[in-house]
Amino acid sequence: MKLSIWVSPAWRALDLNDRELYGHLKDCGFSRVCGELNAPAGKEEAEALLSAMKDAGVTLVKERTSVLGKDALIPIIESCARLHVTQLVIPLLSAENWKRDEYMEKNAAYLRSLAPVARENGVTLMIEHAGHFQNAHYTHSTHELLHLIDLTGEDGIMVNLNIGAIGLMDVDLYPEIRLLKGRIGAVDMNDNFFGMALGIDKWREDLALAPLMGFLDYDEVMRALTETGYDGDMNLLVNYPRVLPKESPYITERKFTCFPLPLLKQFTLWMKHTCEFIIASYGAGLEEEA
């Protein structure tokens, strides 16, 4: 297994340039990072980013995108190739008036239309479980997710197993993850306090805490992952700490508008040590980057 880290909004809030940002992540022991790609990256932009990452000694291993629709997504897939990224997590189409079968058919057709482009660019497309807050989706369970992939008839579409997202559904994680044997492209590690209910805001349901800070049973997760033989990236997809400054009629000056760099690095190191503890507890090897 290899550890990687998603560049969370807490890092983005610090207004660092790319070299500084990736240098700090490297200081925290991460040489593999995952990003968000919501606009195409041109040749120059991609080269600048790759140069900054090379200087810092880190590699970009996975991108997430919120871009929807074939025409908009193709330039994102092409950008992944320019960035030498081989995995892309994409959202699925949805509409409030779609029933289950329509949802499945439309998304299967959508994924089929993207698959050749992804193949040409050396990119693996990945989809993930929906949370409660994604009311118009029918991919909350592993069975539904695998059914959709099978409908596409494409071998190359994989599951991005987001532990926090699957945990929101209040399911037993061990059997659910076991069903994914051979279908997991990457794992995102985070924690929460279980699901809430339909209609709850995403920002309050999907806490994305560091592993072992919430109630998800990582013993189940690790037992299942080791039994499936998964040995890919374990990516920290942690959206914490969050500092949410609000309007206040009572104060004139704000000193707490983002989490300060030294404390963020301290916490990131703790997360890395915690992940090492989780992985080592199950005898899984952790590959060090050269």
Added chain:
Amino acid sequence: MKISISQSSVWAKFFEERDYYPHINKCGFRYIDYNFYEFVGTDASPYMDKDWEEQTHLTKEAMDKAGVSAVTSHAPKGEPAVDTEGIARRTLRSIEMCPILGIDRMVYHPGGIKGMTRKEYIDFNVSYVRRLIPALEKYGVNLLLENVGRWDEPFYDHDADEMLDLINAVDHPLYHACIDTGHLNLAEGNQYKTITALGDHLMGLHIQDNLGAMPVQMLDKPWRQDLHLPPMTMGVDFDEVLQALIKINYKGAFNIEPESPRAYDKANKFAVNPRLRTVSVPLTEEYYKWVYDIAKYMLGQYGIEAE
């Protein structure tokens, strides 16, 4: 200002009470919020035995040896309006323990039962506190009313107005207030307004964070709401808290009350030979060192020297 730490249940996964203290010191904390809540939480507590004084002295020695001292405390757990005699008995014992442990203040939750009117709530709680006053006077302990509860709970204790109603009704020089920043956020209270309204009555703090009030669907899942995460990591407005504390010239401890990383205690047929019910001791220490540094940073940003 003294930075203190509530004794999270996380430590209980690893150690007996007297063995906690060196580890708390190792994280940077020299001051604690003594945990009567758990340690005198039932009549089976060793502090409810005949040799309670000797036990208490042993605990004080352990704290001294570890280089930590208690600057505040939390009263034994339980609902005073349900188990009035039991809670009062254990709270009175805790008050007796205070001078031995060097503690001059104790935070408690008021009693409330669903359906109580505001008058019934005030009458019950005035009567309950008055039972404790002779002991408070004898042992020199201040009793601090903590704001608890979301709006759906049977407490009239959500904001400064409601807290001052009870404080004024009790009307005793040893009866004051503690603000829990997380509870106030759940009740959609304003930190600055509440703290400044309490003014000199504010003698304690429970500094913790969450994402605020939850919709009605979530009211049966309290663990999803009262998150007890470290400050500056969620949605509580800590600029308001710090500026209000400066405004009232607060003299108490800056007491942090996190409950993370959580210990997962649920039995689970799929977790065979579980190894991850909580993080390890070194990881717990590393985490709480980070919590201490957050508190120190917060005070430092406002020019307040941390003790």
